């Protein structure tokens with residue numbers, strides 16, 4: 448069965464085409480700079496064939512048309528025609544309290560997705576554009592929505608409620624939702640599978656450390672708590688986001704710097720975090736290079752980054768009454784051995800015996816980086832959100 452996965456952002460569309468029973472990726476690609484100068488499409492087939500087309504792409508629907516053309520192209524395509532696609536899986540960022548699992552997209556579902564826009568005004572509209580475009584272009588093919596927030600819907604109220612007037616939760620649904628749910632679900636299940644552990648009986652802490660970063664406490668197979676909140680700003684320090692911040696600081700800055708709410712939002716979302724503290728970059732590799740060259744602010748940014756992940760691990764271990772498995776994933780978690788080593792330092796009191804040699808091993812591959820006798824197992828488990836979307840899509844459409 449061929450499943451086409453779409454991840455539509457505000458100015459980009461990422462896509463992957465799977466032969467899902469074999470977990471085989473047939474082709475993947477990206478359309479970038481939609482509606483901007485210099486837009487292009489890049490497609491890479493699994494046999495290594497690669498093509499980049501510089502074309503004008505004024506909107507998402509045009510972008511998707513070009514994608515469908517390239518995947519059926521005689522020279523660069525993977526399909527003879529579009530009828531070969533059995534189903535389409537869409538990444539949808541925010542499902543609010545309306546979606547706790549992946550769903551077949553119907554008119555009623557679209558209506559509910561529209562209602563979630565106010566919770567994610569930057570992310571959900573482009574996701575919906577992808578859905579509308581596909582409905583127009585391939586109306587007979589079933590479409591499935593997979594939500595970043597859905598996995599975290601199992602959190603208990605004590606984890607998801609904010610200490611604000613309860614009426615605001617009732618009136619505006621203001622609460623912690625959490626993100627990266629597809630990734631946390633995948634890596635936690637995958638790590639248990641590879642270690643032969645019973646997923647339903649583990650206390651797991653999953654660290655998704657990418658440009659956006661979040662950490663999740665997963666108890667007995669269910670998300671119990673997570674660091675991102677109503678929005679992705681809360682929690683860990685990130686590439687450009689503050690993570691946890693005394694709210695008083697924000698009011699103080701707004702006052703001192705004369706910022707309106709839009710400017711303040713940009714400050715905490717786009718100008719802070721590793722970039723803001725280091726003044727170098729939001730890219731960890733560049734910050735690590737600067738730190739190695741003696742840049743004190745880069746060193747500080749890294750120390751703060753590690754320390755905050757460490758604090759959350761401690762908090763979640765306490766919240767769950769222990770931890771059996773710690774997982775690293777995301778661009779930094781998968782590729783940054785120094786980051787993992789720093790974070791895991793001094794966790795012997797939890798029963799974590801870190802294996803430096805294994806940690807220094809292969810990059811970007813599934814590895815166990817705790818010693819054989821470590822009570823807490825530690826893994827590097829590369830995430831694969833697109834594969835999860837394809838698998839969820841497969842499971843739903845085979846039952847239709």
Ligand code: AMP
Pocket residue numbers: 656657658659686729730731732733777778779782783
């Ligand atoms: P993501 O958002 O998951 O794509 O992750 C992006 C982050 O991963 C950036 O901060 C990159 O610098 C970081 N990253 C990617 N590769 C490496 C690497 N080899 N070493 C350290 N950080 C890396």
